[in-house]
Amino acid sequence: MTIKLMTAAAFTALTALPAMSQEMPDTMVWTAYDVGSAGYAEASAIADAFGKQFGTRVRIQPSGSGIGRLQPLLQGRADYAFLATEAFFMSEGAFDFAVPEWGPHQLRTVAGRPAGITLITAADAGIDTVADAKGKRIAFVAGNPSVNVKCEAILAFGGLTLDDVEIVTFPTYAAAMSSMTRNESDATCTTPTTSQLYELAESPRGIHYAPLEADNQQGWDQLLKVLPIMGPSDEDIAAGLAEGEIAKMAAYRYPVITTTPDKSADEVYAFTKALDETYDLYKDGTATMVRWSLDVAGRPPIDVPFHEGAIRYLKEKGIWTEEDDAWNQKRIARLDAMVAAWDEFKAANPDLEGEAFAEAWMARRAEVVAGLN
Structure with a gap:
């Protein structure tokens, strides 16, 4: 009887733990703007909340450039990036990303605070x-x-x-x-x-x-x-x-929590749920962090399409609508068109370099945008 009671007590203790504590990783790496920026302050407040609620240790890598915030994400050295409009620029291969080494890349978002x-x-x-x-x-x-x-x-x-x-x-x-x-x-x-x-x-x-x-x-x-x-x-x-x-x-959205589309839906679902469940712990971190409520931060328009794992959680919460889904599908179609156009453009212009390359690509990008519904 004692063994049965002890087993039952242990089972009760385990099931009483927050479900998310079994799903969140022990450690994570995020990138953000430089120390002192709003993006870094908000990432730090959310990281602190994750640590308190789930024991997850988050290391934030600050960078003063969009490329510096994106490279670790694309190279698999960071799980999420707290980005500004460089998320959109990269999805379009625009400005700093209108060079042969970069161009449009597939990105996905979890949420982004309105500004x-x-x-x-x-x-x-x-x-x-x-x-x-x-x-x-x-x-x-x-x-x-x-x-x-x-x-x-x-x-x-x-x-x-x-x-x-x-x-x-x-x-x-x-x-x-x-x-x-x-x-x-x-x-x-x-x-x-x-x-x-x-x-x-x-x-x-x-x-x-x-x-x-x-x-x-x-x-x-x-x-x-x-x-x-x-x-x-x-x-x-x-x-x-x-x-x-x-x-x-x-x-517009800043910061935009961004990841890659190959990040598993289950991982992103768990992250989005954690972002929601810890809201009360971080919402007073800065004057504008109340806008991280998912009914505001988890809706389009935003810089890049939403990740399927985030959408799954947003649907469960009753936040995601048919209109949101239509927007997301249209945004994915635009990103896919940019990536395809970039691959064709690079193959057709192997000798273009520097400013000439950027100007020619931006002209081609404008044609792609004009041809979208």
């Missing part, structure tokens, strides 16, 4: 709507396609191209963001809580958020042709925004 962005202007610049930016000075950042391509997309919302505005390029992100206060530019595109914007709001020029209204279908169609990874967003936390006011913006 607001719009055309942010000096209030005295005479820019009420995006269309009003025609002929105005727009601050860009040298060597930062992640920021600049979002601005190009937002300008498209107002029916504008880069030729319709005066691009003023600054050497650093900080210099570009503070340029409006110094009256060196009239507008830029960034998140609404960047520190330099609070200075602009308090300056004689003041601050204004050009609205990206959700019901402007034409505007959104034009924006998404340039960058199909954003959606409408109502922001209530922004520099100079009065309490209770809402600014109509776009939402």
Whole structure:
């Protein structure tokens, strides 16, 4: 009887443990932006929660470049990468990845925190709507396609191209963001809580958020042709925004938790479930981490398609919809088309190098995009 009671007690103790503790690995490696960045801070908070809940030890490899964050993932030395828009750029073989050594690669996401962005202007610049930016000075950042391509997309919302505005390029992100206060530019595109914007709001020029209204279908169609990874967003936390006011913006994802499609569905399912189950442990890690709730972070649009393992969990939670599934299938088709076009392009242009290669490929990429439904 004693043996039976001991066996029953042991079985009860085992079954009382969280199911995930049997599924999560002992150790994991993630990549993220540099120490001090929002991406690193959020990855660290989630890693700490995984350690407390499941005993999983996570090593985070920081890198200041998109390539540095992606290489360990593709080489199998990292399990997940906390990425910015380089996830989309790599899936398209664009910018830094428009070189023979890189090109489009298959990637999949688990989730990504929404971050607001719009055309942010000096209030005295005479820019009420995006269309009003025609002929105005727009601050860009040298060597930062992640920021600049979002601005190009937002300008498209107002029916504008880069030729319709005066691009003023600054050497650093900080210099570009503070340029409006110094009256060196009239507008830029960034998140609404960047520190330099609070200075602009308090300056004689003041601050204004050009609205990206959700019901402007034409505007959104034009924006998404340039960058199909954003959606409408109502922001209530922004520099100079009065309490209770809402600014109509776009939402992109940063960080985007990314992995490879050959990562097993069971592993990604377990990771997604862990991300959900530890939410209460990390949601207060930074001011914006409440947006990691999967009903927000686990829905498209996002930079790359969702992994099948993540979708399985999202369906179980009642989060994933038929519309989400249609978006995902369309995004997979686009990525597949890019990879196929890249293979054909490389085979047909063995002698192209450097800038000539990148320009020719980007022209071919534009043709592929134009041919998609």
